[in-house]
Amino acid sequence: MTNTDHKTHYGLFINGKWTKASGDKFTEIKSPATGNVLAQVSNGSKKDVEQAVNAANAAFSAWSRKTAEERADVLYAFKALLERDADRLARIISSEMGKPLKEAKVEVGFAAGLLRFAAENTRRLEGDIVPGSRPGEKILLEKIPHGVVGGISAWNFPLALFTRKVAPALAAGNTIVIKPHELAPLAALEATQLAEEAGIPAGVLNVVTGDGKDVGTPLVEHPGVKLITMTGSTATGKKIMAAAANTLKEVRLELGGKAPFIVMEDADLEKAAEAAVLARFTNAGQVCTSNERTYVHSAIYDKFSVLVRKKIDSLKVGNPLDPSTDMGPKVSLLELEKVHAMVEKAISQGAKLETGGQRLKGGVYDQGFFYAPTLLTDVREDMDIVKDEVFGPVMLLTKVSDYDDALRQANDCRYGLSAYVFTNDLKRIMRISSDLHFGEVYVNREGGEAPQGFHHGYKDSGLGGEDGKYGLEAYVQTKTIYLNA
Ligand code: NAD
Numbered sequence: 001m002t003n004t005d006h007k008t009h010y011g012l013f014i015n016g017k018w019t020k021a022s023g024d025k026f027t028e029i030k031s032p033a034t035g036n037v038l039a040q041v042s043n044g045s046k047k048d049v050e051q052a053v054n055a056a057n058a059a060f061s062a063w064s065r066k067t068a069e070e071r072a073d074v075l076y077a078f079k080a081l082l083e084r085d086a087d088r089l090a091r092i093i094s095s096e097m098g099k100p101l102k103e104a105k106v107e108v109g110f111a112a113g114l115l116r117f118a119a120e121n122t123r124r125l126e127g128d129i130v131p132g133s134r135p136g137e138k139i140l141l142e143k144i145p146h147g148v149v150g151g152i153s154a155w156n157f158p159l160a161l162f163t164r165k166v167a168p169a170l171a172a173g174n175t176i177v178i179k180p181h182e183l184a185p186l187a188a189l190e191a192t193q194l195a196e197e198a199g200i201p202a203g204v205l206n207v208v209t210g211d212g213k214d215v216g217t218p219l220v221e222h223p224g225v226k227l228i229t230m231t232g233s234t235a236t237g238k239k240i241m242a243a244a245a246n247t248l249k250e251v252r253l254e255l256g257g258k259a260p261f262i263v264m265e266d267a268d269l270e271k272a273a274e275a276a277v278l279a280r281f282t283n284a285g286q287v288c289t290s291n292e293r294t295y296v297h298s299a300i301y302d303k304f305s306v307l308v309r310k311k312i313d314s315l316k317v318g319n320p321l322d323p324s325t326d327m328g329p330k331v332s333l334l335e336l337e338k339v340h341a342m343v344e345k346a347i348s349q350g351a352k353l354e355t356g357g358q359r360l361k362g363g364v365y366d367q368g369f370f371y372a373p374t375l376l377t378d379v380r381e382d383m384d385i386v387k388d389e390v391f392g393p394v395m396l397l398t399k400v401s402d403y404d405d406a407l408r409q410a411n412d413c414r415y416g417l418s419a420y421v422f423t424n425d426l427k428r429i430m431r432i433s434s435d436l437h438f439g440e441v442y443v444n445r446e447g448g449e450a451p452q453g454f455h456h457g458y459k460d461s462g463l464g465g466e467d468g469k470y471g472l473e474a475y476v477q478t479k480t481i482y483l484n485a
Pocket residue numbers: 152153154155156157179180181182210211212213215216217220231232233234235236237239240254255256257287288289389391417455457461462
């Protein structure tokens with residue numbers, strides 16, 4: 001396999017070369033909007049993982065000994081190429097997983113921002129010197145890389161999740177073997193070619209495509225991999241944690257969410273409604289930080305319902321490559337059917353369907369997995385849809401009596417990733433740190449992490465956290481040196 005035929009057939013990227021998978025089998029990648037075949041991607045296997053880990057291991061010594069500036073320069077070059085090819089990459093993201101082009105452009109910008117942050121921080125992986133216990137002794141606490149990192153990512157941000165793992169891993173001096181999601185691996189594969197162009201040395205970045213069973217599990221179980229960083233569902237995260245136990249490797253898990261979105265009676269209602277709709281329908285609701293439960297104070301509930309309904313009805317659903325599209329298809333038929341079943345169950349349990357609640361039909365809709373933007377009102381805390389992650393374009397409105405009621409219902413949840421609060425009352429805002437049990441809280445704004453923040457879920461939402469200086473810490477370990485002359 002060479003670079004020349006990559007547009008239709010993608011190989012694996014191991015030790016700086018595009019190679020055939022050992023089984024020489026491919027999977028078709030299809031657009032969820034049109035059903036068109038976009039490319040054929042190699043099905044990797046345990047044998048390929050073995051080769052990739054060996055290559056990453058062999059490259060580690062030279063890469064980790066490079067100066068911080070040298071590692072930064074390569075990451076800056078990679079970022080510049082991502083920006084040079086931003087439009088092309090955005091089209092690939094839209095085509096392979098269905099998010100509207102305008103959102104895909106934002107994703108490319110975020111991916112570049114993650115590379116910038118990592119490059120800026122190669123020189124800031126600082127340790128400590130503490131007083132020794134013997135005369136003249138100094139104790140050095142040094143931050144050093146782990147070695148080979150294994151990355152496993154989800155399909156909903158195929159480029160950003162790729163750089164979210166590659167950038168800090170390489171910045172800290174590790175090498176990496178990464179597995180993109182089998183549904184949407186193309187943006188990561190194209191970015192890998194840019195990484196090659198940027199001068200990332202052979203073996204430092206290796207990409208093995210394939211599914212969880214054939215590639216993910218062998219990567220997690222491999223004794224040569226020292227840290228697994230995974231983004232995906234909670235169920236898979238738990239399996240990965242169990243599989244990593246045998247080799248006692250570190251795991252960082254960024255998992256599902258069920259974000260509450262609290263709107264109090266003193267909030268700027270127009271701003272809150274705008275943000276609530278954005279936080280729910282962006283990427284067709286397929287974001288870990290999506291507004292999964294909207295809690296609205298009883299005094300403004302009716303007014304707020306009308307406001308969001310108007311905005312939902314004006315969303316333009318269609319081909320994601322059309323620049324005017326607000327919402328594309330669901331990523332797969334399976335995902336669409338899962339969402340529809342959840343909506344039907346909620347209705348059977350007493351929720352009121354205001355709009356949507358069905359698969360869209362006719363014209364372009366017949367070619368893809370389009371689900372109507374949906375609004376359910378009269379949603380109660382005992383309904384199943386309030387407990388499980390919907391991950392689709394379905395807004396749930398629940399009436400709350402006061403702030404305490406909102407906090408209680410928001411916290412009554414097995415997930416703990418993101419939360420939103422709209423209020424102008426400083427006293428309420430001050431209670432967030434102690435009373436709202438989520439790792440990331442957006443106050444008076446819609447979602448969207450910053451590369452210098454810390455994206456971290458509590459409870460079933462994960463372990464470890466990513467981004468910013470705290471996220472970078474995952475990619476180093478501490479060595480203690482008792483220094484005596
Ligand atoms: P998924 O769990 O189906 O897949 C995630 C990755 O794990 C894929 O690459 C898959 O091939 C791999 N995998 C599957 N089984 C495996 C196994 N046994 N061993 C090793 N690897 C295995 O998740 P998904 O459908 O791609 O993603 C959607 C989920 O991801 C949602 O729950 C969403 O909330 C979550 N997510 C979380 C974040 C975050 O930062 N917290 C970000 C994006 C998505």
